[in-house]
Amino acid sequence: MEMNNRMTEIEQRSVCDGVNFRSVRDTKFKTVRMSVNFLLPLKEQTVASNAILPFLLSRASREYPDFTKLGERLAELYGADLSADVQKIGDVQMLSLYASGIADRYTLKGESTSTELSRLLCSVMFDPPFEDGLFPKEGFEQEQRQTIEMIDSEFNDKRTYARQRCEEIMCKNEPYGINRYGSKEDIKNLEREELTDVWRYLIQNARIEIMVLGDCDPQPVFDGFYHAFQKLGKRSTESCQTTNVKKADQVNDFTEKMDIAQSKLVLGFRTGVSLQDEQAEAVKLMVALFGGTPNSKLFLNVREKLSLCYYCSALYISMKGIMLVQSGVETKNIEKAKDEILFQLDEIKKGNFSDDEINAAKLSMCNNYRSLSDSLGGLEAWYLSQTFANYVKRPEEAAALISSVTRQQIIDVANNITLDTVYRLVGNGVEEE
Amino acid sequence: MNVMKEIKSTRIGDRYFEISHSSGLKIFVYPKENYSSTYAVFGTKYGSIDTCFKTSEETEPNCVPNGIAHYLEHKLFESEDGDAFARYAKTGASANAYTSFDKTCYLFSCSEKVYESLEILLDFVQSPYFTEQTVQKEQGIIGQEIRMYDDDPQWRVMFNLLRAMYHKHPVRIDIAGTVESIAEITPELLYKCYHTFYNLNNMVLCVAGNVDVYKVLELCDKMLKPSKDVGIDRIFEGEPDGIVESRVEQRLSVAAPIFQLGFKEKAGKSRLSAREIADTEILLEMLASDASPLFRRLLDAGLINQSSFSYEYFEGPGYASVIFSGESKDPDAVAEEIKKEIAGMREHGLDPAAFERSKKAVYGRMVSSFNSVDNIANTMASLAFTGHELFNYIDTIASAELQSVQNRLNFQLRPEYCALSVVRPVEA
Numbered sequence: 001m002e003m004n005n006r007m008t009e010i011e012q013r014s015v016c017d018g019v020n021f022r023s024v025r026d027t028k029f030k031t032v033r034m035s036v037n038f039l040l041p042l043k044e045q046t047v048a049s050n051a052i053l054p055f056l057l058s059r060a061s062r063e064y065p066d067f068t069k070l071g072e073r074l075a076e077l078y079g080a081d082l083s084a085d086v087q088k089i090g091d092v093q094m095l096s097l098y099a100s101g102i103a104d105r106y107t108l109k110g111e112s113t114s115t116e117l118s119r120l121l122c123s124v125m126f127d128p129p130f131e132d133g134l135f136p137k138e139g140f141e142q143e144q145r146q147t148i149e150m151i152d153s154e155f156n157d158k159r160t161y162a163r164q165r166c167e168e169i170m171c172k173n174e175p176y177g178i179n180r181y182g183s184k185e186d187i188k189n190l191e192r193e194e195l196t197d198v199w200r201y202l203i204q205n206a207r208i209e210i211m212v213l214g215d216c217d218p219q220p221v222f223d224g225f226y227h228a229f230q231k232l233g234k235r236s237t238e239s240c241q242t243t244n245v246k247k248a249d250q251v252n253d254f255t256e257k258m259d260i261a262q263s264k265l266v267l268g269f270r271t272g273v274s275l276q277d278e279q280a281e282a283v284k285l286m287v288a289l290f291g292g293t294p295n296s297k298l299f300l301n302v303r304e305k306l307s308l309c310y311y312c313s314a315l316y317i318s319m320k321g322i323m324l325v326q327s328g329v330e331t332k333n334i335e336k337a338k339d340e341i342l343f344q345l346d347e348i349k350k351g352n353f354s355d356d357e358i359n360a361a362k363l364s365m366c367n368n369y370r371s372l373s374d375s376l377g378g379l380e381a382w383y384l385s386q387t388f389a390n391y392v393k394r395p396e397e398a399a400a401l402i403s404s405v406t407r408q409q410i411i412d413v414a415n416n417i418t419l420d421t422v423y424r425l426v427g428n429g430v431e432e433e
Numbered sequence: 434m435n436v437m438k439e440i441k442s443t444r445i446g447d448r449y450f451e452i453s454h455s456s457g458l459k460i461f462v463y464p465k466e467n468y469s470s471t472y473a474v475f476g477t478k479y480g481s482i483d484t485c486f487k488t489s490e491e492t493e494p495n496c497v498p499n500g501i502a503h504y505l506e507h508k509l510f511e512s513e514d515g516d517a518f519a520r521y522a523k524t525g526a527s528a529n530a531y532t533s534f535d536k537t538c539y540l541f542s543c544s545e546k547v548y549e550s551l552e553i554l555l556d557f558v559q560s561p562y563f564t565e566q567t568v569q570k571e572q573g574i575i576g577q578e579i580r581m582y583d584d585d586p587q588w589r590v591m592f593n594l595l596r597a598m599y600h601k602h603p604v605r606i607d608i609a610g611t612v613e614s615i616a617e618i619t620p621e622l623l624y625k626c627y628h629t630f631y632n633l634n635n636m637v638l639c640v641a642g643n644v645d646v647y648k649v650l651e652l653c654d655k656m657l658k659p660s661k662d663v664g665i666d667r668i669f670e671g672e673p674d675g676i677v678e679s680r681v682e683q684r685l686s687v688a689a690p691i692f693q694l695g696f697k698e699k700a701g702k703s704r705l706s707a708r709e710i711a712d713t714e715i716l717l718e719m720l721a722s723d724a725s726p727l728f729r730r731l732l733d734a735g736l737i738n739q740s741s742f743s744y745e746y747f748e749g750p751g752y753a754s755v756i757f758s759g760e761s762k763d764p765d766a767v768a769e770e771i772k773k774e775i776a777g778m779r780e781h782g783l784d785p786a787a788f789e790r791s792k793k794a795v796y797g798r799m800v801s802s803f804n805s806v807d808n809i810a811n812t813m814a815s816l817a818f819t820g821h822e823l824f825n826y827i828d829t830i831a832s833a834e835l836q837s838v839q840n841r842l843n844f845q846l847r848p849e850y851c852a853l854s855v856v857r858p859v860e861a
Contacts, residue, residue, distance in 0.1 A: 028467040030445070031801045067732075071724030075790040078797025102800045106445070108793070108831060138733075146738045152688035153741060153760060156586050259686045259859050262580035294518040294528070307573030310581055328581050356522070363525025363545075370544035371470040374642075374806065 010383060010394065011218065016229045018237030019208040023218035024385055032114045032214040033376040034121055034221060037384060038206040041240050042093045043177035048182025049148075049190055049198045053432040054084035054095040055143045056135055056195065057124050064120075065129035067139070073120070077113050078102045082120060089388065090274075090319030091175035095202070097125060102378075103215035114216035118224050126203070126228045131160040133196055140192045147187050151179070158425065161325060162264035169254050170268040174243050176320055205238050205405030209387055213376045242328035242388075244321045246272040248420035255424040265334050266419035267325040267341060273413060274321035275389050281401045281408040287323055289361040289410065290348055294360070297344040297353070302327065308337045319388060323417065331426055338422065347415040351407070358410065362403055369399040435650060442824035443802055444831070449813075449823070450646045456583075456657035457634035459811045462649050463641040465806055471642030472806040475558050476538035478637075478818045479630035481610075482603040482669075482750065483535075488629055489664035497626060498617040500575075501612015503532040505623050507571050508563055509539070517557040526550040534604055535749045537630075538816055540723065542807065547644055548652055555638075555656040561627045563620035569631040572615065579609050586756075586856045588689045590799075594854035597681045601670040604752045633660040639813040642806040660805045669751050674699055675850065682855045690743070690857045692764035693756055694771060697850040700753040704819045711795070711829040712838045713746045713845065717755065718791035719783060720744075720774060722848075727774040736767050755846055764855045775846045790834045796830045 011023045040050055064070035074080045080101030087094045099121040101113045113334070129136060155161050164179075171177035181187065210225060212218045248270045255270045273279045291298035293315025302312040312327035347353065372378040372395040377393075385391040393401075435455055441448040449463035481502050487494040510517045510530070521528045527542035528550075539558050543550045582588045592607055599605040640649055676697055689835070721727055721744050731737040742759035761767045802808045813823055 026467070028465070030803050068724060068726070068729045073726075075718075075722065075794040076725045077793075078800070079794030080797065102797045106797075106800045109798065142732065142735075145735055146740065149689065149738045149760060150740055155688040156691070157819075158584050158686075240554060259484070261583035262577065293522075295522040302572075307570055308577075310574055310578040328577060331579070332575070360522035360525075363522070364527065367470075367525040367527060367544050371542060374465075374468050374470045376804065382606075384448075423791060 008391070012392070013222070015210065015222070015225050016087060017235045018206075019210065019225070019229060019235070020223065020387070021210045021212070021222050022247075023212040023222075024379055025214075025216070025218060029103070029214040029376060031100055031102050031104055031376065032117065032212070033098070033217040033380060034213075035099075035211045035380060036097045036119060036121065036125055037209040037211070037243065038095040038202050039089075039207050039240050040093050040095070040238065042088065042091050042178050042180075044178060046198075046251045047093060047178055047180070048186035049085045049194060050093055050095060050202070051181045052143050052147055052187065052190060053195065053198055053202060054086065055096055055147065056139060057128060057199070057376065058082055058097055059139055059143065060129050060136075061120070061123040062127045062129050063123050065136070073392055077111070077116055078107060080117055082124065087181040088176065089385070092240040092416075093180060097121060103249040105215070115220060118221040122224050122228055128199065130196065134192055135195050137192060144190060147181055148184050151181055151184055158260055158264055159326065159328065162266050162423060162425045163324060164194065165256065165425070166266035166268050166324065166421055167322075167397065169252055169423060170322070171422040173327070174245070176242075192287050204235050207237050207240060209384060211380050211383065213379055242274065242319055244272070244274045245270055248418040251419050252421040254421065255426055257426050257428060260425070260427045262328045263331045263334055263427050264425040265327045265329060266335055266423040267327070267338065267419060268423070269323040270418050270420050271316070271321050271413065272416045273321050273359070275318040275385070279409070279413050280318055281398070282405045282413045284316055284318065285361055285365065285402055285405045286348065286410045287314050288365050289353060289357055290314050291325060293361065293364045295357070295364075297347065298325065298341060301344055302337055302340050303379050306336070306340060308333050308340070311339070312341070319385070334424055334426070345414065345417065349411065351411045355407070358407060362405070365402050366399040369395040369402070437646075439803060440822070440824060442827070444827060445800065445824065447803065452650065454653055454657060455617040456653070456659040457632070457662055458653070458657055459637045459817055460649070460653060461637070461639040461817065462644060462646040463639070463809050463813065464644055464646065465642050467510055467807060468643045469543055470544045471640065471644045472540065472542045472810045473551055473554055473638070474538045474540045474641040474810045474814045475554050475638050476536050476636060476814045477624070477630050478535065478635050479537050480533050480535040480832065481606060481608040483630065483667055484606075486629060486670060487666045489666070493814050494668050496624060499606050499614040500608070501618055501622060501626055502537055503609045504571065504615055504618050505626055506530050506537050506539075507531045507575060508567065508623060509558060509561060510844060511567055512557055512560050512794065513562045517553060520553045520557070521550065524550045524553070526728055532608055534608065536814070538689060538811070538814060540810070544643075548648055551640070551649065552653055552656060555652070558631070559656070561624065561631070561715040563623045565620060568618060568623065575615055576612050579607070579612055582607070584686070586685050586691055589685060589692050589783060590693050590758070590856045592840060592851060592855050593681045593856075594695045595685055595741055597678050597852040597854055598676045598695050598697045598754060599752065599799075600673055600677055602672045602752050603669070604749065617622050629665060632663060634662040635665060636813055637814050637817045639817070641809040641813070667750070672751060676852045678852065680853045680855070682857060684859045685856050687856055687858050689760050689762065690764055691758070691760045692767065692856075693758040693854045694768050695754060695852050695854070696755045696846045697852070698753040698755075698845055698847075700748065700751055702751070704750070705748060705753065707821050707826050708813060708837065709841070710746065710748070711826065711833055712841045713755070714795045714830070715788070715791050715833055716838050716841050716845070717744050717746065718795050719787045720778065721757065722773070722794065724790065725787075727770065731767060731770055733817045734766075736761050736763060736770070764853060768851075768853045772848050772851065775848070779842055782838050785835055788838060792830065792833050796827070799827050799830055
C-alpha cells in the first residue's frame with residue numbers, strides 16, 4: 001500500500017455521562033460541519049414522538065422564535081444550513097441536528113461563522129421557544145404534516161419503497177422492522193402536550209454523539225456543550241442494543257401488485273455477522289465481490305451476460321447483519337433473475353471465484369475507505385457507525401483489515417448466509433408507451 | 434505544442450492549470466492539497482439534444498435516433514479486448530459515466546494508482562468498438578433503464594413539463610430515448626456519432642485532487658491521438674417563444690401529487706453570461722429560498738414542504754427556463770402564489786436587505802462546493818463547454834448588484850410563458 005495518504009486524525013472526549021464529543025480538524029476543507037446525534041432504542045410506542053422532535057427543534061429557538069427570522073440569519077451566515085434528520089441504525093433510532101457553513105476565512109467581511117453556528121445549534125437544542133411550557137402549536141402542526149409527507153414521498157421512489165417493504169417483512173418481529181418516522185397514524189395522533197417531556201428525555205437520557213468536523217477550532221464548540229450539560233445536572237443514559245438473527249428458519253415469500261412499468265425484486269438474507277463480530281470485514285468483502293461493484297458476480301452475470309436488468313446489486317447492513325440484493329426487471333423475468341442471483345451466491349459458497357475477483361473487490365473497498373477522508377459527510381457517517389463497533393477504527397485501518405481477508409474466510413462467511421425473504425413488487429403487466 | 438496557464442483565486446485560496454494540448458484537447462488540472470482522492474472527467478460536448486448535425490466536411494445533415502448519445506456512452510465501455518470496468522478492477526478506481534442534454538462524461542475516482550486509472554480512461558474513450566452483437570446485447574439493459582425512469586415520478590413530471598414548454602427543441606425528448614427509438618441504433622450510426630463528436634477539439638479533460646499537473650501532461654502526450662479540428666454544426670429547428678400548453682397532468686403510482694412549474698425564456702445560439710447566471714441565482718434565492726416570504730406563505734398554507742420544494746435555473750444550448758418543483762396537495766394554488774409573488778416583485782422592486790442576504794447565501798454555497806473534487810471536476814467541464822471560468826464565476830457572485838438582479842426580471846419569470854406539470858396518484 002502506498003503510504004502517501006495522510007491519516008485522518010480524530011479527537012475524542014466525553015462531555016458528560018452518555019455524551020461523547022468527536023472532532024476532526026482539517027483546514028483543507030472550506031467548511032465546518034457539526035452534528036448532534038441522539039441515539040434511542042426503536043420502539044413502537046416512542047418512534048413517532050421521537051421522530052418529530054429534531055424537525056421541531058431545528059425550525060426555531062427562543063432567540064429566533066420565527067422560522068423566517070432564523071432562515072434570514074442562516075442566509076446572512078453565507079447560506080449556512082441548520083437541519084434535522086431521522087435514521088435507523090440497526091435497532092436504534094438516530095435523531096440528528098446538523099449545522100454547517102463556510103469557514104471563517106472565506107467570509108467576505110471577516111465574520112466568524114463557526115462560533116455563531118455552534119451557538120445556534122446549542123440554542124435550538126437546549127432552548128426551544130416554549131409557550132406555556134409547550135412547543136408552539138403552529139410549528140408542531142407544520143412538522144406533523146411535513147413528517148407525514150416525507151413518508152408519502154418515500155412511496156414515490158419504488159426502489160426505496162421495495163427495499164423498505166422487504167426489510168419490514170423480514171424484520172417484522174424485530175425493532176428494525178419499524179419505520180423510522182413511525183406510522184402515519186402514529187404521527188397524526190401525536191399530542192403537542194407530550195412533546196416537552198420527550199424533549200427533556202432526549203436531552204437527559206438519550207446517548208448523544210456530537211461531531212465537529214472541518215476548518216474550525218473544536219474547543220469553543222466543546223465548551224458550549226459542556227456548559228449547557230453542566231447546567232442540566234446528572235444524566236442517566238438509556239442503552240441501545242441491536243438483535244442479530246443468525247439464521248433464517250424459513251423463506252418468507254411476498255408479492256405485492258402495483259400500477260408500475262418495471263417490477264422490483266428484493267432478496268433479504270441473514271449473514272449471522274454484524275459490525276461487532278470478527279468476521280464483519282470478510283462479509284463486507286464477500287458482499288462486494290458478490291454484488292458491490294461493476295466487476296461483481298451480479299453485475300457481470302445478471303446484467304451484462306443475461307441483459308435482465310439495469311441494476312442488480314448487493315448491500316450489507318452491517319449493524320443488523322443483513323444482506324439485501326435489489327434489482328429492477330420485467331415481470332416475466334423475475335424468477336429468472338432470482339434463480340441467477342441465488343446461483344451466483346452458490347458459486348461463492350463453492351469457492352468458484354478467482355483471485356482477481358478477490359483483489360478487485362479489495363481494491364474497490366480500500367478506495368472507498370480512503371476517499372472518506374475527503375468528505376465531511378463521509379467522515380461523519382463513518383465515525384458515527386464506528387461508535388457501535390468494539391473499538392473506533394480510522395478508515396485507513398479498515399482498509400488494512402479488508403486487505404488481509406483470505407479466500408477461505410470469504411467462503412466460510414458465504415456458507416453461513418441464509419435466504420430469509422423474497423419480496424416482489426409486481427406491475428400489472430400493462431405495457432405503457 | 435502545449436500551452437499552459439495557471440489560474441489562481443485569492444478568494445478561495447486555490448489554483449488550477451488550464452492547458453491547450455497540441456492534440457486539440459482542453460485540459461484542466463486542479464491539485465487539492467492534502468486530499469487522498471482524485472477525480473477525473475473526460476467529456477464531450479455531445480448530449481441527447483444533438484440528434485441532427487453536420488460537420489464542416491459534410492454537405493447533408495445527419496439525423497439519428499433519439500437516445501443515441503446515451504447508448505453510445507454505454508457501449509464505449511467495451512473494447513475489442515474486454516471492457517473498461519475489468520481494467521479499472523486492477524486499479525481500484527470507481528468508474529462511471531453520464532449523459533445529459535448537452536454533454537457525455539466518463540469519470541473515475543480513486544485514491545491510488547491515479548495515472549494507471551487515467552491511462553485507462555484516456556484509452557477506452559478513444560477506442561470505439563461496436564459490433565452487431567454487442568449493440569444488440571445492450572437493448573435489454575437500456576430497455577430496463579428506460580422502464581425504471583417510466584416509474585420515476587420526478588423524471589416524468591420534468592419531461593412532461595419540458596414537452597409542455599418546448600415545441601421543437603430536442604430538450605423535450607427523454608435522454609435515453611424510447612424502447613422503440615433505441616431499437617433503430619446500429620454500429621454504423623454509433624460510429625458516425627462517435628467520429629463526429631468524440632473529436633478532441635470538442636472534448637475536455639478535468640482532473641481534481643491528489644494529482645500532479647506534469648504527470649498528467651506526460652500521460653496525455655503519450656495517449657492522446659491528435660484530431661483534425663472539424664467544425665460541427667448542430668441543427669435545431671426554430672423554437673417559438675411561446676409554450677405548447679399551460680398545464681399537463683399524468684397519473685402515476687404516487688402517494689401525493691408532485692409538480693413542476695416552468696417559466697420559459699428566449700434562448701438563442703449564444704449562451705448566457707456569467708453575470709446573467711449569477712444574477713438569476715440570487716434572484717431565485719430572494720424569491721423562493723427558505724427565508725423568503727413566499728416560502729413562508731406556502732408553508733403556512735400547508736401547500737409545500739421543506740424536504741421537497743426546490744428551484745433551479747435550467748439552461749443549455751437553445752433553452753433556458755426557471756423551474757420550481759415539489760410535492761403539494763394543490764399544485765395549482767402553489768403556481769398562483771408563485772406568480773403573484775413575482776408580479777409583486779416587479780411592481781414594488783426588490784428588497785435591498787434580502788438582496789444582501791441572498792448574495793451571501795449564494796456565495797457561501799459556491800465556496801462550499803470547492804470541498805469536493807467531483808464537484809470541481811464536473812463544474813470545470815460544464816463551464817469549459819459554455820465558455821465560462823470557475824474562479825471568475827465566484828467573483829461574479831461576490832460583485833453582484835441589486836439593479837442588475839432587478840433587471841433580470843425584465844427577461845425572466847414571465848407569466849405568459851409559464852407551464853405547470855402535475856403527477857397525481859392513480860385513482861383507486
